[in-house]
Amino acid sequence: MTMTNTSTTAPTLAPADLKPAQRTWRAFRRNPLGMGSAAVILIMVLIALLAPLLAEFPSGYGIEILMPPSAAHPFGTDDLGRDVLAQVIWGTRISMIIGFASSFLAILIGVALGILAAYAKRLDAPISMMVDVSLALPVLPLMILVAALVGPSVTTLVVVIALFSWPEVTRIVRSQALSVTRLPYVDAARTIGGSHFWIMTRHLLPAVAPIIVVSVVLTASRAVMSEAGLSFLGLGDPESWSWGKILFNAQRSGALTVAWWCTLFPSLAILLLVVSSTLMSIAYNDARNPKTREN
Amino acid sequence: MHLTGYFLQRLIRGLVTFWFAVTVTFFLVRLLPGDPVLAVAGPGMTEEIRQTQLELYGLDRPLAVQYFAYLRELVQGNLGVSFLRSQPVSQVLMERLPWTLLLTGSALLLTVILGVPLGVLAATRARGWVDQVVQITGVVGQSLFVPSLGILLLYTLGLMLGWFPIGGAVKSGLTGVSYYLSVVHHLILPSFTLVLAQLASYVLTLRATLIEALGEEYCDLARAKGTRENKVIWKHALRNALLPTTTLIGLQIGFLVGGAVLTETIYAYPGVGRAIYEAVGQLDFPVLQGAFVLLAATVVIANLLTDIAYGLLDPRVRA
Numbered sequence: 001m002t003m004t005n006t007s008t009t010a011p012t013l014a015p016a017d018l019k020p021a022q023r024t025w026r027a028f029r030r031n032p033l034g035m036g037s038a039a040v041i042l043i044m045v046l047i048a049l050l051a052p053l054l055a056e057f058p059s060g061y062g063i064e065i066l067m068p069p070s071a072a073h074p075f076g077t078d079d080l081g082r083d084v085l086a087q088v089i090w091g092t093r094i095s096m097i098i099g100f101a102s103s104f105l106a107i108l109i110g111v112a113l114g115i116l117a118a119y120a121k122r123l124d125a126p127i128s129m130m131v132d133v134s135l136a137l138p139v140l141p142l143m144i145l146v147a148a149l150v151g152p153s154v155t156t157l158v159v160v161i162a163l164f165s166w167p168e169v170t171r172i173v174r175s176q177a178l179s180v181t182r183l184p185y186v187d188a189a190r191t192i193g194g195s196h197f198w199i200m201t202r203h204l205l206p207a208v209a210p211i212i213v214v215s216v217v218l219t220a221s222r223a224v225m226s227e228a229g230l231s232f233l234g235l236g237d238p239e240s241w242s243w244g245k246i247l248f249n250a251q252r253s254g255a256l257t258v259a260w261w262c263t264l265f266p267s268l269a270i271l272l273l274v275v276s277s278t279l280m281s282i283a284y285n286d287a288r289n290p291k292t293r294e295n
Numbered sequence: 296m297h298l299t300g301y302f303l304q305r306l307i308r309g310l311v312t313f314w315f316a317v318t319v320t321f322f323l324v325r326l327l328p329g330d331p332v333l334a335v336a337g338p339g340m341t342e343e344i345r346q347t348q349l350e351l352y353g354l355d356r357p358l359a360v361q362y363f364a365y366l367r368e369l370v371q372g373n374l375g376v377s378f379l380r381s382q383p384v385s386q387v388l389m390e391r392l393p394w395t396l397l398l399t400g401s402a403l404l405l406t407v408i409l410g411v412p413l414g415v416l417a418a419t420r421a422r423g424w425v426d427q428v429v430q431i432t433g434v435v436g437q438s439l440f441v442p443s444l445g446i447l448l449l450y451t452l453g454l455m456l457g458w459f460p461i462g463g464a465v466k467s468g469l470t471g472v473s474y475y476l477s478v479v480h481h482l483i484l485p486s487f488t489l490v491l492a493q494l495a496s497y498v499l500t501l502r503a504t505l506i507e508a509l510g511e512e513y514c515d516l517a518r519a520k521g522t523r524e525n526k527v528i529w530k531h532a533l534r535n536a537l538l539p540t541t542t543l544i545g546l547q548i549g550f551l552v553g554g555a556v557l558t559e560t561i562y563a564y565p566g567v568g569r570a571i572y573e574a575v576g577q578l579d580f581p582v583l584q585g586a587f588v589l590l591a592a593t594v595v596i597a598n599l600l601t602d603i604a605y606g607l608l609d610p611r612v613r614a
Contacts, residue, residue, distance in 0.1 A: 133315045135546065139592050140553030141571060141587040145320065148575055148583055149327050180449070225440055229557055232442050234575050247442055251561065256446055257454055257461070267443030272437035 020288075026286035034283025044273055047089055048096040057088035058131050058241065066259045074239075076261035078246075079253040086176035088265050094242040098157050098227045103220035105162035109218075111170025111212060117170065118177035118195070128174065133168040139164045140229060147235045154237045161226045168222075169215050173208050180207040193276035210288050214281045228270055229248050243270050298606055305602040309595045312501040316591035320584055321365055325358065344376075350578070374585035377574075382532050384585035390566055392589065395566035397549050398559070401482060402489035403544065406497050409490065410540075414501030418536075419528060421506055429498060436495025441554045445488040445561040449577055452484060459484045462563035485562045489554050493547055497540060504539045545601040552590050 018026070023238065028034050045053065062081025069076045074083035117127035138236065143160050150156045181204065189199045224243075231244025232251070242268040248263040249255070356364075368374075374384035393400065413544035417429035453461040460466075466477045507534045510515065517527045563569065567586050574582035 032351075048432050123490065133312045136594065136598055137316050137550060137553040138310050138549045138587070138590045140556055140582075141314075141590050142320070144556070144571060144575060145583045146323055146327065147579075148578065151582060177581075221438070228440055229442070229553070232557060233560060233572055244442075247446070249441075250446075256450070260450055263443070263446045263450075265448070267440065269441045270443060271435070271438055274440070275435055278434050278438055 002103075003223040016042055020282060022285070024288045028283055031283045031287065033279050034116065034287065037283065038282040039142045040272060040276040040289070041280065044092055044276075045096065048093040051089050052197065055083070055089045056085040057090060058082040064109045066255060066262075067146070068259070069261055075265045076251060076259065078259070078262050079255045081207055084246070084261055084265055087241050088243070091246055091266060092269065094154065094237065094240045095224050095227060095244075095269075097222040098154060098161065099220040099244070099273075100156045102223040102227075103160035104218055105166035106219050107169055107212060110166035110215070111173050111205075111208070113166070114170040114173025115177050115200050115208065117174045118181050118201050119204060124174075126216075127170065131170050134164070134167040135171070140226070141231060142266045143226065144233060144235060147230055152230075152235045152237055154240065157227055157235075157237065160230075161223045165219055165223060165226070169219060172211055174217060176211045177204050177209045180204055214284060217281045217284075221274045224270065226274055243267075296566065301606050302464045302603060305599055305606075309599045312598075313592055313595045317366070317369060317588060320587060321362055329387055346528065348375075351416075369588070374494055374588060375578055375581035377582050384581045388570060388585055388589050388603070389493075391565060391567045391570050392593075394564060395552075395555055395559070395568060396593070397412070397478075398564060398566055399555050401486045401547075402493075402551060402555075403548075403555060405486065405490045406494050407544070408503060410494055410497040411537075413494075413498045414505060414536075414540075415528060415533065417498065417502040417511065418505035419500075422497075426502075429502065431551040434501045436491065437499075439492050439495075441492050441557040444491055445485070446557050448476065448484050448488055449561060464565050481562075481564075485564050488558050488561075489551060492554055493551060496547070497543065501536060501540050501545050505532055505536040508536045511535075534608075538605065539604050541601055545598045548594050548597045548601075552594055592594065 009108055029043040039062070059082070062077060062083075064073070064077050065079055065081040067073055067077045067081075073083050073085065075088060077083055078087070081140040113131075114128050119123045143164055147156055147160050150160070186199060186203055187202050194202075227236075227242060228244030230248070231242050232247055234250045234252070236242050236248065245255075250259070255262045372385050374388070376382070377384050377387050413429060417426045420426050449461050453459045461484075464478065465474065466481075469477050469561035475548050492573070505528075509528070511532075514527050514532055517531050522531075552568075555566065556571050558564065560565045560572040567590060570582060571586050572577075574586070
């Protein structure tokens, strides 16, 4: 993905005394796609946080079943007469929680192993092999098996998704950290007697930090898709709503063949979140890279 | 000569991957909370079946002994018993595997057939409007959630327009040519769902590698010799650009199989994925475990075939 040159603003030379983070922010701010995506994600986070204020938790039964979108129910109602808008709003909450929690866990494991593999030569081969092997396997059926055995709940979903998402992070972090370990300043740190832990956390970690920022966003959006997939197959948390679970209900009840609104709106929510995350990370990458930034 | 070494190395890698998959499943099932017998006999088992399974897998014995017993059974093709169907899991799944292979295989083939011209188009018009459209569609395409896409196609093309059947793999009671036509007719929507879900990353990768290849010196040389640009693209650059995408296909097979599980669920397509969906609803753990092992084997074999294709296509592998 190389969507460079999305910003058409005339080149303005940044003052030399700016920190790299500030330069990145300046360039990012000028990119309408990046800012737009960031705004969309921010709004979704707000919806997730304010869900109890925005809609009543959808439960019980209503009399108006399978009603198309109207003023009273902007997203229509499902086969049990529950408001789809309320389901999407509360679904935002669970989808976001699971997305962020599992990506946080996956990044933690992924970064630790990635840096370790790059720094400790002896661990590189086994870690890299484990990554290659797990990336080659069909992850969804494996997640299904584990989630079904442990029993569906929010915690299960977070752990299961994290457990099978870290290899991607490790692969990216390792290759980036590997190029840094060859630089003279790491040798210098070793020469002055720095401990391995100190070198890894103080010298390697900051060097891969930008990669981590991108990873957080992409891993989270992928985790949202994994959660939706598992919930769609009936492995969602039985107590709460998520976008995948709305689709699962529509599929199981047969509502999807008669009521397009039951599936369209949760689908759009997933699409919007994932597209925004992707665009935001592309914009961030462009903003961080001096070559594309000065364009 | 060297090619044999390369294939051998890939074969060993495939075996290691499969062994890893099997081992991970074994330990996950035993170390997770819950009765491990569940994974080979299902929750509704009678005490008698429980005892037989306990003995068969030696679940009262040390973990290491159990592990080798499990591997021994696996090598013989024993994946446990589906309690709900009281049939061996391998039998239940093997009936379904051909449909999944048909679905994923056709999707893979279509992705390449559609992806190559699109990638060439985007790369040769880099920065033009075609390229912009391809890139934006690409980002959206990569973000598509397979069930959403499947439901959309099913609702519009299947239900509203009535062009395609909305479920199943074939109409019953057909023979000869009409049987095969029915199979193809039922295959189109599920297959296209998978194609659209992965086409974007294929096209974007091909575009990037092709742009790089077109800037290489050997392309300049070909142009300098007076070769027409079309020939430079299709004969010189594309051949080299296709190689990294071959690797990508290998990586995407795992994703494709996951997508197949979701697609088969929507279209009630009688493959392994639909069996997984049904097994989730009935908590038929032996089927879930067996399905993963079987799909892992499929992915490993598919990857092996991609590697072999790569070895044959790229003379550098032999050097």
